[in-house]
Amino acid sequence: MIRKIIHIDEEKCNGCSACANACHEGAIQMVDGKAKLMREDFCDGFGDCLPNCPTGAITFEEREAPAYDATAVKKAQEEKKMSETKHAGCPGSAVAQFQREPAPQETVQAAAKPVSRLAQWPCQIKLVPTRASFFDGAKLLIAADCTAYAYANLHEDFMRGKTTVIGCPKLDAVDYSEKLTAILRDNDVRSVTIVRMEVPCCGGLQHAAEAALKASGKFIPWQVVTITRDGAILDA
Numbered sequence: 001m002i003r004k005i006i007h008i009d010e011e012k013c014n015g016c017s018a019c020a021n022a023c024h025e026g027a028i029q030m031v032d033g034k035a036k037l038m039r040e041d042f043c044d045g046f047g048d049c050l051p052n053c054p055t056g057a058i059t060f061e062e063r064e065a066p067a068y069d070a071t072a073v074k075k076a077q078e079e080k081k082m083s084e085t086k087h088a089g090c091p092g093s094a095v096a097q098f099q100r101e102p103a104p105q106e107t108v109q110a111a112a113k114p115v116s117r118l119a120q121w122p123c124q125i126k127l128v129p130t131r132a133s134f135f136d137g138a139k140l141l142i143a144a145d146c147t148a149y150a151y152a153n154l155h156e157d158f159m160r161g162k163t164t165v166i167g168c169p170k171l172d173a174v175d176y177s178e179k180l181t182a183i184l185r186d187n188d189v190r191s192v193t194i195v196r197m198e199v200p201c202c203g204g205l206q207h208a209a210e211a212a213l214k215a216s217g218k219f220i221p222w223q224v225v226t227i228t229r230d231g232a233i234l235d236a
Helices: 018-022 070-088 105-111 154-159 176-186 200-215
Strands: 002-008 028-031 034-037 058-064 139-144 163-167 191-197 222-227
Touching: 002 034, 018 028, 018 200, 139 154, 139 176, 139 200, 154 191, 176 200, 191 200, 200 222
Parallel strands: 139 163, 139 191, 191 222
Antiparallel strands: 002 058, 028 034
């Protein structure tokens, strides 16, 4: 049948995965760092992915394509939800909060031994509950996975005194914005710091956090810090 369906220009795609996160039907997936329409019968033609693309790589076209299969989409969504629920039941996802004794800076420097500033467990965005005591009155740090490896002093400069959640939109291939919205809406979060890498795919994390801030209905002070691949802070 001839119908309206999306077209992805791979030359324009920067691999940010924002479209894949926005596609609730699961029609778009990331393959080798590029967005691809994997299931034409999963594309409803409404284009939720279009406004999320920062490079204009997605457009509509009318062409021969299989009809939208709502039944198959629902089944796939249910299977994904079941899979995530099973994953969330892992013993390692049990909630815990850590009491960190404040150490004088000179003591830390003299000992020359790094001190963990992680204040709670779990810390993965996919695993943290949307309601938890460690979010109440928290300064929330939303950090890309890679920042801890690229920026050597992440614990002292960013994690100290904050509740930390981490993720990678490119690897997780989920829409963080819904969960982050629930966290901001349902808890007394006082501020948000987003620490991301300079690479384009990290834009998905920033986009999700910014969307959550808007959707929460609250005015929460926030900032974005970008880390270069060689471990420096990118000047704004």
